[in-house]
Amino acid sequence: MALYGKLTKKLVENLGAGRHGDGGGLYLVVDPSGARRWIVRVVVKGQKNKVGGPLRTDFGLGGADIVTLNQARDRALEYRRMAKQGLNPRFNAKREIPTFEEIAQQVHIDRLPTWKNPKHGQQWINTLRDYAFPKIGRMPVDSIDQPEVMMCLAPIWTEKHETARRLSQRIKVVLDVAKSKGFRSGENPVTAIKDAQVLPKVKTKPKHHKAMGWQDVPAFYADLSHRNAMAAKALMFTCLTGSRTGEVLGMRWAELDFNACLWTCPEERMKTGDAHRVPLTDEMLAIIEPLKTMQSDFVFEGQKRHRPLSNMAMLMLLRRMGVEGVTVHGFRSAFRDWVSEVANVPHEVAEKSLSHKVGNNVERAYARSDLLEKRRALMKQWSQFATSNQT
CATH class of the missing domain: 1.10.150.130 (Tyrosine recombinase, N-terminal domain)
Structure with a gap:
């Protein structure tokens, strides 16, 4: 005689991976991932499987996070009754299936x-x-x-x-x-x-952000430096740091260490998911230090008090300046091209300056330095180049 009721609510919540019987053909199945679901095994009276044996079938009763132990027992009992009458539960059971x-x-x-x-x-x-x-x-x-x-x-x-x-x-x-x-x-x-492979193969070309040639950056920066709008200040800082729009616009004063000349962008704003240290040059400090007087939560405050600039503000400024075919993100490309063609630095230094991950997981596990001081020298060289047309 089958023993029923072996499981308890606590066991259902805590049992490890495997198939755990409650009796009467009811089982709790716990996957290695921790997902829990109910199944019931029944033998349909008078029906045979493909090899002529009794038709023994497993039926899913739902996840244990949705179907309680008592509900699973009730459904299992319903399935056993149908099977005893020669009715296949697959075609006769009524189940509420979510959409x-x-x-x-x-x-x-x-x-x-x-x-x-x-x-x-x-x-x-x-x-x-x-x-x-x-x-x-x-x-x-x-x-x-x-x-x-x-x-x-x-x-x-x-x-x-x-x-x-x-x-x-x-x-x-x-x-x-x-x-x-x-x-x-x-x-x-x-x-x-x-x-x-039912759907056709589609060849897609990678879409790159439209960038300004690095040779044109000094003239553009000089024009930008004569503008007083907050969007202009943010765009100047973005050009010099090679940072992403969201990283710059979300910058708070607490992220800045003026003594160490360092900006630490927290992991939640970084595409890589890791905090990123940016060395601050004299040219960068000249942009942000005067903004302290605004006493805002954000370095680059927008139209609303203690709120950052809109993420479209810098792009709209480019359009008002008549600069077509260039995106804000494209200044990262301009910086990277300048590094490749002008600056004599290792590949790792250039990539880490753009907060790109370098190497595979094993290589990164051993190369934990962010090469800050080497990047500081590189950013100083870039800042001097970008501001070279200023008068």
């Missing part, structure tokens, strides 16, 4: 703490909202297969290939999570589509 959108929204919420910043998290769900929810959002997640995924991907695969590629990755994640919770079975249709 694709419901699972996607939950995945988004669960992963909010892992996003680099709120903007990235919003972009993740927005892609699904714009291209997946209108077509498969209301469908039960267990009914989505290759044709449904193709409905989302095919219309934008060539026209908006990068968006479609990201969309496919995000659909795959949602379906994988649904499977881990017991709402799906079988291969992920996104994987199947990729492996079968």
